[in-house]
Amino acid sequence: MPSVQTVGFEYGVLEDERAALFFVDRNGQAFVEWAYDLQPGDPQYAASPDWKPVLADTFKQLDVYDEQILYYLLFTINSTTSIVRSNPYNAMNDLMKNYCYFQLSQLNGVSRLSDEQKLQLRDFFLFFYLYAHPVNEETLYAFSFHGQDLVHTKTGIHIEPYFSAYHDYYIEHFDKHRDQLMIAPHEIAACKNLTIELLRSIEGKSTKLVLPPEEGFEAALRLINDVDEMLHMYSENKSTVFDIMRDALAGTRSIPYRDHCFSILLQNYVCYVLYFEFDEIHHLVDYFRGTPAWCKTILNKIFADTIFLQKIMRQNRIDIADYGSVIEFFDEEARRIYL
Numbered sequence: 001m002p003s004v005q006t007v008g009f010e011y012g013v014l015e016d017e018r019a020a021l022f023f024v025d026r027n028g029q030a031f032v033e034w035a036y037d038l039q040p041g042d043p044q045y046a047a048s049p050d051w052k053p054v055l056a057d058t059f060k061q062l063d064v065y066d067e068q069i070l071y072y073l074l075f076t077i078n079s080t081t082s083i084v085r086s087n088p089y090n091a092m093n094d095l096m097k098n099y100c101y102f103q104l105s106q107l108n109g110v111s112r113l114s115d116e117q118k119l120q121l122r123d124f125f126l127f128f129y130l131y132a133h134p135v136n137e138e139t140l141y142a143f144s145f146h147g148q149d150l151v152h153t154k155t156g157i158h159i160e161p162y163f164s165a166y167h168d169y170y171i172e173h174f175d176k177h178r179d180q181l182m183i184a185p186h187e188i189a190a191c192k193n194l195t196i197e198l199l200r201s202i203e204g205k206s207t208k209l210v211l212p213p214e215e216g217f218e219a220a221l222r223l224i225n226d227v228d229e230m231l232h233m234y235s236e237n238k239s240t241v242f243d244i245m246r247d248a249l250a251g252t253r254s255i256p257y258r259d260h261c262f263s264i265l266l267q268n269y270v271c272y273v274l275y276f277e278f279d280e281i282h283h284l285v286d287y288f289r290g291t292p293a294w295c296k297t298i299l300n301k302i303f304a305d306t307i308f309l310q311k312i313m314r315q316n317r318i319d320i321a322d323y324g325s326v327i328e329f330f331d332e333e334a335r336r337i338y339l
Helices: 064-081 091-107 115-131 159-172 175-180 185-202 218-225 227-236 238-251 256-274 278-288 292-304 308-315 332-338
Strands: 009-013 019-023 143-146 149-152
Touching: 064 091, 064 115, 064 149, 064 159, 064 185, 091 115, 091 185, 091 256, 115 143, 115 256, 115 308, 149 159, 159 185, 218 227, 218 238, 218 256, 227 238, 227 256, 238 256, 238 278, 238 292, 256 278, 256 292, 256 308, 278 292, 292 332
Parallel strands: none
Antiparallel strands: 009 019, 143 149
16 A cells, blocks of 8 residues: 555554554654653552542543543554554454444444444444453443443543543643653644544544455445445345455455455454344355355354454354354364354
């Protein structure tokens, strides 16, 4: 992919093959790191925390425990811009976090789901977006949606005005915190704009994200970028969707971007079809059974690229032992996870 420059930021590739968003005019200063030295003290390690949150005057219901959790959320959202070096240990988390961020940006515009279904999926995607960062347990369960607004559940604080006030505080009190800040006030303002835009994507308030085009992969990308079309096509003729899966698998040819898109397409099938009716898996198996190698590849990517299905099955008390036609295609990794 070509590198992309935004106002005030540009991507840089690090020596260990990671990539991060950097300030244009500051050599080596990454966007996600700007608030490192502002991390509040950990009240868990103090018998009687004797400090106040920096925004205590603005958000009077806030305590030092809440402040730390909100800081973790800020860091989690900002780190969405970072590209980690892929390895077997982080591949699943990386895919899940980025997949959930992508789906949260799209979900509000999916018209073929009921409001209740969208609410269920919004909570599901938020859980795994945080889980795959990963965050600690307190942060994982600390947030919920009120309508489209992301809210700190305990205090009722809406995240966008909190993040806005957080950045404004350090702009207005820059001299007081000069030793902790490696960037200038106008750069903090740029960070604020970017963080709010990232948050608004999670809340589904921004223009939905789309994956860029790839010649020869148009059909798969159309279903990825338009969930309504995928659901309509599936309701009209399931085999048409399976045809596109088959052609996409045949066209990956070890091209990383295509392989990534193929994984996204399969996880869309998991989250928008199997989430609501797990027994639809029988239609997939029946379609691909005539090509066992392909059936095995698809099923193992569905079940082992992420652990979405593991949570779906637990929520619905589904026992994989009842699905022998699926288990027969499991590889070692899928068997380790589910059996």
